[in-house]
Amino acid sequence: MHLINNAVIQVPEPVNEPVYDYAPESKEREMIKSALSELSEKQLDIPLIIGGKEVRTGKTGEVVMPHDHKHLMAIYHKAGPDEVRLAIDTALGVQKMWQSYRWEERCAIFLKAAELLSVKYRYKINAGSMLSTSKNVYQAEIDAACELIDFLRFNVYFAQQIYREQPVSSKGIWNFVQHRPLEGFVFAVTPFNFTAIAGNLPTAPAIMGNTVVWKPASSCVYNPYLFMRILEEAGLPPGVINFVPGSGASVGDICLTDPNLAGIHFTGSTAVFQKMWKIIGENIESYKSYPRIVGETGGKDFVFVHSSADPDQLVTALVRGAFEYQGQKCSAASRAYIPKSLWPQTSKKLKNEIGRIKMGATTDFRNFFNAVIDKNAFDTIKDFIDSARKSNDSEIIIGGGCDDSVGYFIEPTVILTENPVYRTMVEEIFGPVLTIYVYDDEEFEKTLELCDSSSAYGLTGAIFATDRAAVSTALAKLEHSAGNFYINDKPTGAVVGQQPFGGGRASGTNDKAGFYTNLMRWVSPRTVKESFVPPTAFDYPFMMDE
Numbered sequence: 001m002h003l004i005n006n007a008v009i010q011v012p013e014p015v016n017e018p019v020y021d022y023a024p025e026s027k028e029r030e031m032i033k034s035a036l037s038e039l040s041e042k043q044l045d046i047p048l049i050i051g052g053k054e055v056r057t058g059k060t061g062e063v064v065m066p067h068d069h070k071h072l073m074a075i076y077h078k079a080g081p082d083e084v085r086l087a088i089d090t091a092l093g094v095q096k097m098w099q100s101y102r103w104e105e106r107c108a109i110f111l112k113a114a115e116l117l118s119v120k121y122r123y124k125i126n127a128g129s130m131l132s133t134s135k136n137v138y139q140a141e142i143d144a145a146c147e148l149i150d151f152l153r154f155n156v157y158f159a160q161q162i163y164r165e166q167p168v169s170s171k172g173i174w175n176f177v178q179h180r181p182l183e184g185f186v187f188a189v190t191p192f193n194f195t196a197i198a199g200n201l202p203t204a205p206a207i208m209g210n211t212v213v214w215k216p217a218s219s220c221v222y223n224p225y226l227f228m229r230i231l232e233e234a235g236l237p238p239g240v241i242n243f244v245p246g247s248g249a250s251v252g253d254i255c256l257t258d259p260n261l262a263g264i265h266f267t268g269s270t271a272v273f274q275k276m277w278k279i280i281g282e283n284i285e286s287y288k289s290y291p292r293i294v295g296e297t298g299g300k301d302f303v304f305v306h307s308s309a310d311p312d313q314l315v316t317a318l319v320r321g322a323f324e325y326q327g328q329k330c331s332a333a334s335r336a337y338i339p340k341s342l343w344p345q346t347s348k349k350l351k352n353e354i355g356r357i358k359m360g361a362t363t364d365f366r367n368f369f370n371a372v373i374d375k376n377a378f379d380t381i382k383d384f385i386d387s388a389r390k391s392n393d394s395e396i397i398i399g400g401g402c403d404d405s406v407g408y409f410i411e412p413t414v415i416l417t418e419n420p421v422y423r424t425m426v427e428e429i430f431g432p433v434l435t436i437y438v439y440d441d442e443e444f445e446k447t448l449e450l451c452d453s454s455s456a457y458g459l460t461g462a463i464f465a466t467d468r469a470a471v472s473t474a475l476a477k478l479e480h481s482a483g484n485f486y487i488n489d490k491p492t493g494a495v496v497g498q499q500p501f502g503g504g505r506a507s508g509t510n511d512k513a514g515f516y517t518n519l520m521r522w523v524s525p526r527t528v529k530e531s532f533v534p535p536t537a538f539d540y541p542f543m544m545d546e
């Protein structure tokens with residue numbers, strides 16, 4: 001029995017989790033160092049978790065440190081068809097049980113998980129992120145600890161907001177809307193680059209009462225597994241979220257063609273999302289209800305500069321926006337439009353600043369810059385750099401070096417092009433490569449139009465200008481170019497509850513992660529009308545005898 005009765009309960013007002021700075025001599029620095037040593041020394045054997053039970057298939061993959069790829073951190077078991085079917089059946093089997101929980105009771109579990117992350121597991125999850133995905137301590141802190149905590153606390157709050165929003169009732173009747181979970185299971189498919197996103201995609205539907213099959217990215221299994229254990233410790237009943245690492249297509253094809261598929265919650269590349277959507281389209285007659293399709297995908301994020309911009313602010317934003325986490329953020333600045341008048345001082349300062357970046361392992365806290373995620377990413381990014389080196393359209397003006405002998409290291413790289421549709425100006429690279437196009441100052445508006453039309457994506461973008469009219473023009477001309485638009489700020493680093501995140505065009509369905517609009521996708525509202533004193537005859541008054 002799950003009953004909290006005789007109380008209108010309110011979830012705590014969320015505030016963003018404070019970000020620790022890990023300064024030398026600080027307590028948190030000491031704690032993270034000790035978590036790093038502990039995790040470096042131990043090898044995990046990561047099972048699937050289905051219905052709360054560990055499942056080991058013997059078909060395994062490896063988790064290595066990207067900045068030291070000979071260092072094995074874990075092996076993980078991969079799901080085969082039988083395990084995927086078991087995970088689906090389990091999710092379906094516990095649906096009634098999970099839906100019998102009052103929403104406040106569900107929320108308590110996720111609030112507890114947030115608190116566990118904040119106080120008990122903060123250093124462990126950050127160390128996991130630093131070692132298994134090569135994030136420096138600050139990047140790990142803002143993601144694996146703070147953003148994930150924020151997702152949990154804010155989503156619970158938004159769930160309450162959704163449940164509270166009710167229609168009016170006229171005299172003699174009482175109307176209400178019940179936000180039912182979806183019928184069937186939700187398939188959560190998560191990317192490698194954010195522990196927070198990996199944690200949010202299965203938990204957002206679960207907060208709204210759904211049960212989930214969760215497939216983490218093969219290059220990011222370690223932290224999702226740690227988080228799965230935290231959810232269990234927080235009291236998540238077995239089977240509500242089923243953790244099934246494995247190959248994308250082999251897990252995906254079974255889940256996507258199951259008649260009980262109620263929705264997909266995806267973040268990853270545009271190509272994979274489009275493939276999934278096609279499979280759903282091809283099978284549309286077979287589902288019990290129309291699957292909700294929610295996907296946040298790739299980007300070709302821009303920094304657009306007006307001649308009135310402050311060069312110091314601009315260069316800092318370019319360095320952070322393009323090169324934090326080695327450019328492996330969907331929001332990373334990967335193309336910039338700079339007016340001729342500002343180019344000489346901007347290019348000089350950019351070279352100086354990038355020259356100060358230290359690259360290496362995440363365990364050395366002086367390194368701003370670490371490795372890219374894996375061999376595939378290394379090869380793809382290197383290929384873009386090699387082809388830019390050969391092309392007549394482009395010139396590598398900073399960086400370009402690649403070395404995978406110890407870790408997957410690619411230098412922060414800047415390409416200059418005179419061709420505004422050169423491939424690195426329009427295609428997503430997902431690595432530390434920024435391409436710059438220098439335009440004539442008087443062609444500001446024309447170049448804004450070019451920025452808007454030249455790439456298929458619409459995720460993030462920024463305008464740098466001190467002239468207010470220029471800001472207004474950019475806001476208007478670039479209205480559909482970015483779902484997250486920044487004025488005099490880098491295009492990365494959205495904070496849950498402050499800048500709801502997501503983009504349109506080829507960048508996704510723009511349901512905005514960490515906002516009530518996303519949670520609305522995981523419910524199917526039922527409207528109920530009760531008549532207190534129903535009429536007892538059909539006649540209208542005008543039909544009465546005079």
Ligand SMILES: NC(=O)c1ccc[n+]([C@@H]2O[C@H](COP(=O)([O-])OP(=O)(O)OC[C@H]3O[C@@H](n4cnc5c(N)ncnc54)[C@H](O)[C@@H]3O)[C@@H](O)[C@H]2O)c1
Nearest residue numbers: 190191192216217248249252268269272296297298299330
């Ligand atoms: N818009 C956003 O909010 C956002 C956030 C983070 C990352 N991203 C995007 O994610 C990409 C990088 O992440 P990635 O390399 O993990 O992306 P990816 O598309 O390679 O993989 C994402 C997930 O899809 C799975 N997958 C692959 N093929 C599949 C298939 N056929 N069926 C089902 N699942 C399949 C993968 O195993 C992984 O779990 C970039 O394009 C980036 O822009 C977008």
Ligand SMILES: N[C@@H](CCC=O)C(=O)O
Nearest residue numbers: 329330331492493494501
């Ligand atoms: N929300 C993050 C990006 C997530 C994608 O990788 C940001 O705003 O930088």
